[in-house]
Amino acid sequence: MKIASWxxxxxxxxxxxxxxxxxxxxxxxxxxxxxxCVDEKFPAEAFEDLGYDVHVHGQKTYNGVALLSRxxxxxxxxxxxxxxxxxxxxxxxxxxxxxxxxxxVGGLYLPNGNPAPxxxxxxxxxxxxxxxxxxxxxxxxEEAFALGxxxxxxxxxxxxxxxxxxxxxxxFRIESRQAYxxxxxxxxxxxxxxxxxxxxxxxxxxxxGAWDKNNGxxxxxxxxxxxxxxxxxxxxxxxGVRDPNTGSPEAKPSDHVPVxxxxx
DNA sequence: ATGGTCGTGGGACGA
Numbered sequence: 658m659k660i661a662s663w664x665x666x667x668x669x670x671x672x673x674x675x676x677x678x679x680x681x682x683x684x685x686x687x688x689x690x691x692x693x694c695v696d697e698k699f700p701a702e703a704f705e706d707l708g709y710d711v712h713v714h715g716q717k718t719y720n721g722v723a724l725l726s727r728x729x730x731x732x733x734x735x736x737x738x739x740x741x742x743x744x745x746x747x748x749x750x751x752x753x754x755x756x757x758x759x760x761x762v763g764g765l766y767l768p769n770g771n772p773a774p775x776x777x778x779x780x781x782x783x784x785x786x787x788x789x790x791x792x793x794x795x796x797x798x799e800e801a802f803a804l805g806x807x808x809x810x811x812x813x814x815x816x817x818x819x820x821x822x823x824x825x826x827x828x829f830r831i832e833s834r835q836a837y838x839x840x841x842x843x844x845x846x847x848x849x850x851x852x853x854x855x856x857x858x859x860x861x862x863x864x865x866g867a868w869d870k871n872n873g874x875x876x877x878x879x880x881x882x883x884x885x886x887x888x889x890x891x892x893x894x895x896x897g898v899r900d901p902n903t904g905s906p907e908a909k910p911s912d913h914v915p916v917x918x919x920x921x
Numbered sequence: 922a923t924g925g926t927c928g929t930g931g932g933a934c935g936a
Contacts, residue, residue: 666936667928691936693928718929719936769936777935809936862936863926909927912936 658728658757658920659683662764662805662877664690664860664913668723672700673905678898679707684917685727686752688764690807692721699723716745722764722806728754738794740787744768758801760885760920763791765806770827778827781809785836792843792880801884803920804845807913808878810837812847815856816875828876846886848879848918849894857894860913868899877916885920892918 661684665671668689679687687709692699694715701711709725714735722745724733730750737747749763765788770781788804795802811829814820823829841847849857858873867873881889895915898904 670928691928719934771936865925867926912927 658685659917660803661687661915661917663915664807666691666911668692669694671908671911673907676703677905686762687725688805689723690766692723714745714748720744720746722748722766724748724750724764726752728752737787737791761800761802763804767809769809773827773830789840792840802882803879803885805879809876811874811876812837818872844883845880848881848889849892852892859894859916861899863912879918888921890919890921
C-alpha cells in the first residue's frame with residue numbers, strides 16, 4: 658500500500674497539479690494539509706472520479722486537512738483526541754484493504770510556531786505534547802499505524818541548507834527537535850531517512866529563489882509504529898512537482914512536495 | 922541594505 662502526504666497550500670488553487678500527481682503517483686491513501694477550505698468547498702468529486710473516498714476536516718482560509726483512500730476506511734477521527742484545538746490540523750482513519758492487513762493512518766499539520774519564543778511557539782509545543790500523548794495511546798493498542806504530514810520540524814542539520822541561520826527559528830529550535838525526538842523515542846520510526854541515500858528536502862520557500870538555489874528544508878515526515886515499520890518496503894519524495902517550469906501551467910506549485918511510503 | 926513570494930479575500934496575516 659502506497660501512503661502519501663502532501664501540504665498542497667490550498668487545494669482550490671492547486672487542483673490541476675494535485676490531480677496530475679494523483680493520476681501519476683496513484684497513492685492508495687493520501688493525507689493533505691493546508692487545504693484552506695471548509696468541508697463543503699473541498700473538490701471531492703474530482704478525487705472520487707479517480708476512485709477515492711474523501712474525508713475532510715476543513716477550515717476557512719487557514720489550515721484544514723483531508724484523508725483520501727482507495728480502500729475502505731473505518732473509524733474516521735477529526736482533531737487530536739483529548740486536545741481542544743481551534744485549528745483543523747489532524748485527521749485519522751483505519752484503512753481496511755481487502756487484500757492487505759489493516760493500517761491506521763493519521764495526517765497532521767503541525768503548527769509553524771513562529772515567531773519564537775511567544776504564544777504561537779507555546780501552541781506548537783503544546784500541540785506536539787498532545788501528539789506525543791496520542792502516539793503513546795496508539796502504541797498501546799499494538800496496531801500498525803503511520804503518522805504523516807507537515808511536522809514543521811527540521812529534525813537535524815541535514816534537514817536545512819544553512820543550519821546556523823535557522824537556530825532561532827521555530828522549525829529548528831532545540832525545543833522543537835527535542836519534542837520531535839521524544840515522539841520518536843516512544844518507539845516510532847522516521848521512515849524516509851531510512852530509505853533515502855542522500856540528504857533530501859521536502860519544502861522550498863517561494864521567496865529568494867529557494868528552489869533554484871536548492872535552499873530547502875526537510876519538514877514533511879512519515880512516522881511508523883513498529884508493526885508498520887516491519888512492513889516498510891519503499892519510500893520517496895516527489896521533488897519534481899516543486900519545479901514551476903514543468904507541470905500544469907494552470908496552477909503554480911505548492912511550496913511542499915509529496916512524501917510517500919509503501920507498506921506491505 | 923532592502924525586498925524579494927504565495928493564498929485568501931478584498932486588508933492584513935500566516936507561512
